[in-house]
Amino acid sequence: MENTRAALVKTAEIKPRRKKYNIPIFVILMLGAVAMIFPFVWMILSSFKTTSDIYTYPPKWLPSTFNWQNYSAVFKLIPFARYYVNSIYTSVMQTFIQIALSIFGAYAIVFLDFPGRRKITTLIRTTMFVPMVVTLIPMYLIMNSLQDTYAGIILPQVFSAFTIFLILSFFESIPRDLCDSAKLDGCGYFKIMFHVVIPNAKSSISTAAMFAFLGHWKSYTWPLIITNKDKYRTLPIGMKYLVAESSKEYQVMMAASVMAIMPVLILFVLFEKQLVKSITLTGMKS
């Protein structure tokens, strides 16, 4: 058993080097990788092209000159800056509230003993079976008075059972002794949460937060329904309308896409390891 554990830990990272590389498989994977990455390369290159570059035949790979016109064109066609700010604001708020709720819930479930603990856990778990598309219409009617407000966009998307259970699983790995000794030193339960539990799960919580942020950044259906005015539209909704507005000026659409993808790309490059970890973790937990 002990050996298996050790092997389990090791195989993930270190494979014996004695074997030769499997070149045919490498080539196939490389071809596949090119197909995966090609759209992004195309997007970035094209965002600098001129209209004539786009409509020439045979197609040009590289833009004839690197011009930033398409980027400024995006801002002229649609209130892009406004959408961007809206997206950042709503995504950050949603993430913040979602993580706070999840920490509260998970802490109470893992560390506190109170009546109905099991039942509440089951109730939270049950919500995972109800996708938001099913409750879209009543939600719309409930939030009707909050149409075209930030609260209307933010509030329905602040709860995720998934995040609660993710954070719950982080908390479960925190040794009980830590809390017990804090308790003996006279800490109250709130103090234990803020000064012992949260600091000990900081990196895991930030992973969950990043995960949540990425989800909110791309969120589409709900913001589409609850916003009518340009003033409150988020990026994905604005980009939907850009398709109609720009009338096949693909180079402008690409410039908008580049800018919309940018924050995600930065997060991906900086935190790829944590991202992958959290994804696989959530996969394993089931």
Add this chain to the structure above:
Amino acid sequence: MKESARELRPASIHRIRLFGHVYEREQVTTAAILMAPVLVAVFMLFILPVVQVVYYSFTNMTTSKRGTFVGIENFKYLLGDTKFFKAIGNTALFAVLKLIFDTGLALIIALMLDSHIPMRKFLRSTYFAPVVVPVVASSLIWIWFFDPDVGPLNLILQGLGLEPLLWLNGKSTALASILIFSVWKGIGYNVMLFLTGLQNIPDSYIEASKVDGATWWQSLIKIKLPLLRPITNFIVMIGIINTFKVFAEIDVMTPTGGPGYSTAMIVTYIYEQAFTRGKMGRACAASIVLFIIIFVLTQIQGKMNASKTVDYD
């Protein structure tokens, strides 16, 4: 001195009796304060809307009027609406095809990534990249790819001397086009899960099977696949739920259901009934049908796999 203080402390804990059990009062009050916002959220965002969606589905509610109880009228309407069945058919077809590609192809890629190759980390990131990119932004790229006149895909086809396709504009190709996009977009997630599963299989199992003379194929069928079963379960379950919920890419790439309603999904239908035609009651009835479909499918999936889990430890 410190010791005695510690011993004294437990005595000072206030205990209360609730529902026949003894709890520490401070824990109960803390939990109540922490749980209150969570429970409010659960009530407002799940319990209340779920009750309402059921109730509204039996009314003729529209955007402008509250509506009255009409019994199963909405469900009758759905049963007689060819558009609704078209949407269900499209969704089912899309789900089946996507599951096959997403699971099969992902497993093959994961097996290849698990073999001894250079630049594995780089390759892994590459397959994963489309997953994290927002769906609307990547849809825009593919709208261009699929453009029948100036899209790169048709240019490639023409370059190869093949007939160009209508892609998103063609009745018979629109759904397939979205499927291509969707597999490109989502496969990395499954690859990552399978790969982790494969790397968690202890080398000793594979080594032992080699000693016993098993071929690569035999160790795949007899050891790797059975051990990957829990992950496959998860992938299939999440896959079913997600494809039945699909909307954003459909709505951006083919607004209003695509050519001949060929890319309309159940959610497209719900959206159309509710927000284009204002038929809230009817849209709620369709939502209930969607929920039942997802629920039944995940239950079947769960039942099928509960009996087949293996554990070699």
